[in-house]
Amino acid sequence: MSLTESSAVDIAGTASLASRRLATLSEADRNAALSALHDALLKTKYSILEANSRDVEIASRAVESGELSHSVLKRLDLSRAGKYDDMLKGILSVRDLRDPIGNVTLKTLLDEGLVLERVSCPIGVLLIIFEARPEVIANIAALAIKSGNAAILKGGKESTETFVAISQVISDAIAGTQVPKSSVQLVKTRDVVSSLLAQDSLIDLVIPRGSNDLVRFVKDNTKIPVLGHADGICSAYLHSDADPGIAVKVIVDSKTDYPAACNSLETLLVHHDVLATVFPKVAEALFARGVSLRCDSPSKAALLRTLSTIPADLLQDAVDSDYHTEFLELTLAVKTIPSTSTAGASVDTAIAHINAHSSKHTDIILTSSKEIADIFMKGVDSAGVFWNASTRFADGMRYGFGTEVGISTNKIHTRGPVGLDGLTIYKYLVRGSGHRASDYGEGGKSWRHESLPIV
Amino acid sequence: MSLTESSAVDIAGTASLASRRLATLSEADRNAALSALHDALLKTKYSILEANSRDVEIASRAVESGELSHSVLKRLDLSRAGKYDDMLKGILSVRDLRDPIGNVTLKTLLDEGLVLERVSCPIGVLLIIFEARPEVIANIAALAIKSGNAAILKGGKESTETFVAISQVISDAIAGTQVPKSSVQLVKTRDVVSSLLAQDSLIDLVIPRGSNDLVRFVKDNTKIPVLGHADGICSAYLHSDADPGIAVKVIVDSKTDYPAACNSLETLLVHHDVLATVFPKVAEALFARGVSLRCDSPSKAALLRTLSTIPADLLQDAVDSDYHTEFLELTLAVKTIPSTSTAGASVDTAIAHINAHSSKHTDIILTSSKEIADIFMKGVDSAGVFWNASTRFADGMRYGFGTEVGISTNKIHTRGPVGLDGLTIYKYLVRGSGHRASDYGEGGKSWRHESLPIV
Numbered sequence: 044m045s046l047t048e049s050s051a052v053d054i055a056g057t058a059s060l061a062s063r064r065l066a067t068l069s070e071a072d073r074n075a076a077l078s079a080l081h082d083a084l085l086k087t088k089y090s091i092l093e094a095n096s097r098d099v100e101i102a103s104r105a106v107e108s109g110e111l112s113h114s115v116l117k118r119l120d121l122s123r124a125g126k127y128d129d130m131l132k133g134i135l136s137v138r139d140l141r142d143p144i145g146n147v148t149l150k151t152l153l154d155e156g157l158v159l160e161r162v163s164c165p166i167g168v169l170l171i172i173f174e175a176r177p178e179v180i181a182n183i184a185a186l187a188i189k190s191g192n193a194a195i196l197k198g199g200k201e202s203t204e205t206f207v208a209i210s211q212v213i214s215d216a217i218a219g220t221q222v223p224k225s226s227v228q229l230v231k232t233r234d235v236v237s238s239l240l241a242q243d244s245l246i247d248l249v250i251p252r253g254s255n256d257l258v259r260f261v262k263d264n265t266k267i268p269v270l271g272h273a274d275g276i277c278s279a280y281l282h283s284d285a286d287p288g289i290a291v292k293v294i295v296d297s298k299t300d301y302p303a304a305c306n307s308l309e310t311l312l313v314h315h316d317v318l319a320t321v322f323p324k325v326a327e328a329l330f331a332r333g334v335s336l337r338c339d340s341p342s343k344a345a346l347l348r349t350l351s352t353i354p355a356d357l358l359q360d361a362v363d364s365d366y367h368t369e370f371l372e373l374t375l376a377v378k379t380i381p382s383t384s385t386a387g388a389s390v391d392t393a394i395a396h397i398n399a400h401s402s403k404h405t406d407i408i409l410t411s412s413k414e415i416a417d418i419f420m421k422g423v424d425s426a427g428v429f430w431n432a433s434t435r436f437a438d439g440m441r442y443g444f445g446t447e448v449g450i451s452t453n454k455i456h457t458r459g460p461v462g463l464d465g466l467t468i469y470k471y472l473v474r475g476s477g478h479r480a481s482d483y484g485e486g487g488k489s490w491r492h493e494s495l496p497i498v
Numbered sequence: 499m500s501l502t503e504s505s506a507v508d509i510a511g512t513a514s515l516a517s518r519r520l521a522t523l524s525e526a527d528r529n530a531a532l533s534a535l536h537d538a539l540l541k542t543k544y545s546i547l548e549a550n551s552r553d554v555e556i557a558s559r560a561v562e563s564g565e566l567s568h569s570v571l572k573r574l575d576l577s578r579a580g581k582y583d584d585m586l587k588g589i590l591s592v593r594d595l596r597d598p599i600g601n602v603t604l605k606t607l608l609d610e611g612l613v614l615e616r617v618s619c620p621i622g623v624l625l626i627i628f629e630a631r632p633e634v635i636a637n638i639a640a641l642a643i644k645s646g647n648a649a650i651l652k653g654g655k656e657s658t659e660t661f662v663a664i665s666q667v668i669s670d671a672i673a674g675t676q677v678p679k680s681s682v683q684l685v686k687t688r689d690v691v692s693s694l695l696a697q698d699s700l701i702d703l704v705i706p707r708g709s710n711d712l713v714r715f716v717k718d719n720t721k722i723p724v725l726g727h728a729d730g731i732c733s734a735y736l737h738s739d740a741d742p743g744i745a746v747k748v749i750v751d752s753k754t755d756y757p758a759a760c761n762s763l764e765t766l767l768v769h770h771d772v773l774a775t776v777f778p779k780v781a782e783a784l785f786a787r788g789v790s791l792r793c794d795s796p797s798k799a800a801l802l803r804t805l806s807t808i809p810a811d812l813l814q815d816a817v818d819s820d821y822h823t824e825f826l827e828l829t830l831a832v833k834t835i836p837s838t839s840t841a842g843a844s845v846d847t848a849i850a851h852i853n854a855h856s857s858k859h860t861d862i863i864l865t866s867s868k869e870i871a872d873i874f875m876k877g878v879d880s881a882g883v884f885w886n887a888s889t890r891f892a893d894g895m896r897y898g899f900g901t902e903v904g905i906s907t908n909k910i911h912t913r914g915p916v917g918l919d920g921l922t923i924y925k926y927l928v929r930g931s932g933h934r935a936s937d938y939g940e941g942g943k944s945w946r947h948e949s950l951p952i953v
Contacts, residue, residue: 053825063853067876139771151898158886159897166909266912268723289932296934398518412920420927421522424622432612432930441935442614442926443606450639454621455723456911459926471897471914472875475887477744479751480896492898 051238054195054228055245058168061225063185071144072221077138078190079132083216084181084209085117088127094208095121095177102201104139111201114303121156137185140445143463144191150495155486158495163467165191167247167422168308170239171448172261174253176198180209186229186448190466193223195239195246197230199253202316207231222324250461252449255369262445270461272452274402275305277434280380280393280419282410283316289431290321290409291328297407297434303371305450306405306427310366311375312393315382318345330354333359334373337361341379366400369474390415394422401425403452405437405459411461426452426459506693509650509683510700513623516680517648520725521620525597527676531643532593536586538671539636539664543582549663550576550632556655557656566656569758573631574656585633588901592640595900598918600647605950609943611878612930613950618922620646622702625694626903627716629654629708635664641681641903648678650694652700653709654683662686695720705916707904710824725916727907729824730760731858732889735835735848735874736780737865742884745776745864746783751888753794758826760905761860761882761892765816765821766830767848770837773800785809791826792816796834821855845870849877856880860892860914881907911953 065073084091098119121127169192173179180196187194192371198206210229218224230236239246243266250270251261260271266437279294297308313322318341326336326346337359338346346358365376380393390408397406404475405427408419416430427437437459439447444462451458457465482488539546554575560566585884598949604616624647626638635651640647653661665684673679676705685691685927694701705725706716713728734749752763768777773796781791781801785808792814793801801813835848843865852861860882863874871885882892892914894902899917906913912920937943 063849063877063879066879067873153891153896153898157891164876174784218513236511262721266717270910287931292932293930294932296936300936315585379628394518403753416929421619422518424521425517425925427926427928430930432933435935435937436608436612436614436930436933437926438926438935441608441938441945443608443945453723454923455725458923467606468909468911468913470880471882471892473882473884473887474543474871475746475885475889475891477741478887478891479747479755480888480890480893481751481755483896490896490898 047235048105048238048241051235051242054230054235055239055242057225058193058195058228059245061164061223062167064223065188065193065226068191068221070144070377073191074138076217076220076222077134077185079220080181080185080188080213081134081138081214082114082196083212084134085131087208087212091205092122092127092139092206092210093120095205097204115201116281117319119205121177121205126178130181134185136445137182137189137463140189140463143189143467147497148469150497152491152493152495153473154478154483154491157473157478160472161469162472163469166468168195168245169466170195170246170249170267171470172197172199172236172249172251172253172257174201174257175248175301176285177202177205177209180206180229181213181254182446183448184213186446186463186466187228188222190463192466193226195228195230197236198231200233203231217302222290229337233245237264240267243267250448268456270400270451270453270457270465271449272305272404275307275450276309276367276369276400276402276405277306277404278310278312278401279308279434280312280390280397280406280408281314281317281321282390282408282412282415283314283382284411285317285321285410286431287321287324291325293407293409293431293433294325298329298334298375299373300433300435302373304435305369306434306435308375309368309370309398311377312380312396313342314376314380314389316340318342318379322346323349327377330357332373333357334375335359336377337365338377339379342377349387359364366396367397369402387415387418390418394419398422400426403434403454404450405429405434407432407434426450450457502690503693506690506697507700508684508810509690510694512680513648513650513683514700516678517622519678520643520646520648522680523646523676525599528646529593531672531677532589532676534671534751535595535636535640535643535668536589538667539589544662546660546663547577547582547668547758550574552659553632553657570656573648574660576660578696579906580937581633584648585593585636587599588633588637589640591900592637592644592918595644595809595918598644598922602952603924605952607946607948607950608928609933609938609946612928612933615927616924618924618926621921621923623648623650623700624703624705624921625650625652625701625710625722626705626707627652627691628706629656629712632657632660632664634707635661635684636668637901638903639668641901641918641921643677644680647921648681650683650685652688652691653951655688658686668757692719695722698722705903711917716830723911724906725906725912725920727760727857727859727905730762730859730905731764731822731824731855732761732859733765733767733852733854733861734763734889735767735845735863735866736769736776737771737845737870738769738837739866740772740776740864741780741866741886742776744765747781748862748864748886748888749780750783750787752890753784753789753830754828755888756892757828759890760824761889762826763830763889764823764825765855766832766852767835768797769844770796773797774804774833777801777814778804780863781805784830785812787813787828790814791829791830791832792820792830821851824857842870842873842894845873846877849874853877853879858909859905860884860889862887862889881905922952
């Protein structure tokens with residue numbers, strides 16, 4: 044075993060042991076650790092900001108030389124107004140959420156004196172790998188402790204100094220509480236990550252937060268279940284009866300509110316019958332925000348026919364790959380959905396396009412018909428399906444989850460924004476007094492199988 | 499692309515399309531398909547039994563020549579009293595279970611006119627690989643249709659004739675209903691399985707039912723999430739205050755009711771203080787049933803001291819690997835848990851042994867103390883943790899789930915016996931009237947985040 048391997052086994056092993064102890068702590072003990080974490084980060088604010096300023100300085104030079112994007116620098120800077128205080132507030136809001144552990148979700152009387160319960164419990168050990176955004180460390184440590192899971196965290200190299208400073212504060216703060224110290228461990232070197240991804244008997248879930256490349260690398264290199272999403276290819280379908288005002292508001296917000304986000308709009312499907320009516324209004328509003336439209340021929344022809352002026356370069360021809368592309372900038376692919384004898388058939392075509400091209404993140408429909416909306420919401424196989432509302436609402440804070448560890452496009456375990464519930468599983472408990480299974484069945488005792496009230 | 503590959507893509511692709519249509523069907527449509535399936539299998543009973551007799555004949559010869567075990571032959575034979583009728587009854591009981599689809603599990607008013615719902619929905623496409631037991635085909639087809647999932651089924655080679663006959667009946671029966679024909683597809687050749695395991699963009703979940711080797715092969719050869727369990731290493735901890743009568747009843751039942759089952763007992767942990775009191779009673783009852791005990795030195799010495807007669811060969815020395823072994827026969831590993839000043843420390847030692855050695859399937863404690871039982875039930879990281887009840891209760895039918903597709907030792911998605919609920923996921927639906935995310939946040943509108951009643 045190499046040094047990195049043995050260090051990975053050591054990290055994962057101590058995390059696993061810590062997780063078993065964490066799982067038995069009371070809510071009060073876990074909350075006390077979150078209060079301690081908050082207080083310690085408040086007290087050390089200036090030394091952490093100082094460490095952060097060193098990261099920012101190095102990053103600024105990298106931006107000047109063109110090696111780093113400006114947006115990474117922006118995300119790195121913890122001294123921006125309100126950012127540090129938001130991080131502190133986030134810890135307390137997670138602390139004050141309802142305990143996700145120990146909830147009974149099923150209770151059945153199997154037979155006299157024999158009771159089955161399904162009770163929520165922590166998953167165990169989480170490995171969370173993220174880039175930039177140093178405040179995420181505190182956020183995720185808080186979510187892990189609240190949900191009774193041990194966490195192994197690996198930050199991006201741009202935030203190394205901040206990361207080390209925050210991690211030291213977290214370790215010291217936890218040391219004075221019931222939460223075992225190894226519950227939150229921080230990994231600094233990149234080479235240990237590959238070895239950690241091999242610890243599938245000790246680590247229960249990997250959550251990569253960052254670029255599509257990071258997520259794909261993780262998915263391709265581990266047998267541990269991965270929670271997250273690579274692409275966020277979100278689509279809107281503009282149906283023939285869409286309200287023009289609603290369509291403009293929702294589509295412009297979905298595309299322009301924050302184009303680099305995974306819940307931004309990338310593809311617009313337009314019903315043929317509104318190519319010359321609602322669609323030009325939408326296109327005009329998008330052009331005004333500087334959005335380029337990559338149109339198929341019918342939609343392009345419709346704009347050329349109906350709009351007197353189109354800003355230079357903003358009307359482009361779509362190629363097939365545009366409908367599979369997450370642009371993450373002010374570009375939108377447009378495709379026409381043919382008109383059919385029944386409205387139902389058009390919505391089916393839109394659904395089929397989305398199920399074949401979207402990344403199962405969030406897709407929306409603009410229509411005045413509840414019936415058409417229902418068909419769309421049942422038929423689209425995505426984590427979020429919205430009617431007359433912006434794709435940008437797909438977010439843990441906006442859903443009222445307090446915060447999130449990420450957004451999942453998985454189709455098992457948890458889907459969409461992942462808060463505390465997504466970090467739990469359950470176990471089945473049976474309490475008896477000497478009950479034997481062999482007493483039941485043919486010629487033996489009968490099952491009661493009565494649902495009991497859950498208090 | 500080879501012929502097998504293209505056939506796998508074709509099977510998975512049509513299953514995926516069928517799954518989208520299935521997801522939009524009403525409960526009545528899905529139930530009608532189950533009634534049709536039941537009626538068709540009732541009408542064709544004799545031709546299916548005839549096909550089965552051909553499988554049984556070939557298998558009998560294989561048993562005679564020592565190539566096949568007698569238990570496989572027994573499982574294969576559909577003509578045994580009640581077996582076919584149980585299969586038919588099983589379809590109707592799945593049909594009559596509560597609809598697992600379309601249930602709202604969370605409803606939040608995000609803001610005026612903007613409502614978030616979390617609604618249960620099918621996962622999509624399931625690939626189910628199983629050995630022997632031909633009646634499982636009907637069972638699993640029923641569970642898949644009821645939960646709105648498309649299923650690709652691969653049976654064992656011993657049941658080929660039966661499998662082909664049943665599958666033809668299923669296809670014909672479904673053809674006359676709203677359920678798309680490709681919703682249940684049956685794969686006959688083994689070589690297509692490897693190609694199907696590569697279709698991770700079309701298949702959402704693999705469920706292997708069979709030997710540990712089958713499960714391991716599947717886990718090692720796919721990126722699709724796998725639901726199931728390889729080993730079933732279940733343990734019992736006999737605490738110092740265990741009631742002797744309860745201990746004997748529960749341990750004997752756990753070990754001997756059906757030793758080849760995954761929920762049978764494989765390891766017994768004995769508190770030092772009861773080595774000479776309760777343990778010999780348990781051992782005597784086990785010896786009387788022909789169970790061999792593989793004991794560590796303290797437990798062996800205690801039996802030699804306390805029992806006047808021990809059947810020849812049934813008392814053996816344990817080696818380390820015994821505590822990691824799923825015997826699946828009348829053999830039980832025994833280990834002593836040292837006595838400590840506090841009872842809590844002993845139960846912690848037992849918990850630590852189980853978390854390090856068990857397969858996270860089902861583990862039990864024998865104790866008269868609710869406090870000790872609670873510590874054990876919180877600390878053991880297994881799908882089932884029972885107090886004074888047999889490990890053999892870990893079963894979907896016994897839990898009141900109607901039936902099961904298998905037992906999961908996974909720590910995400912679903913754990914323990916998997917019924918209809920384990921075959922669903924959820925999606926988030928948002929309904930608005932032109933709501934923009936950019937209107938919220940600093941200086942903008944506030945969130946309501948009010949929990950709404952779920953009707």
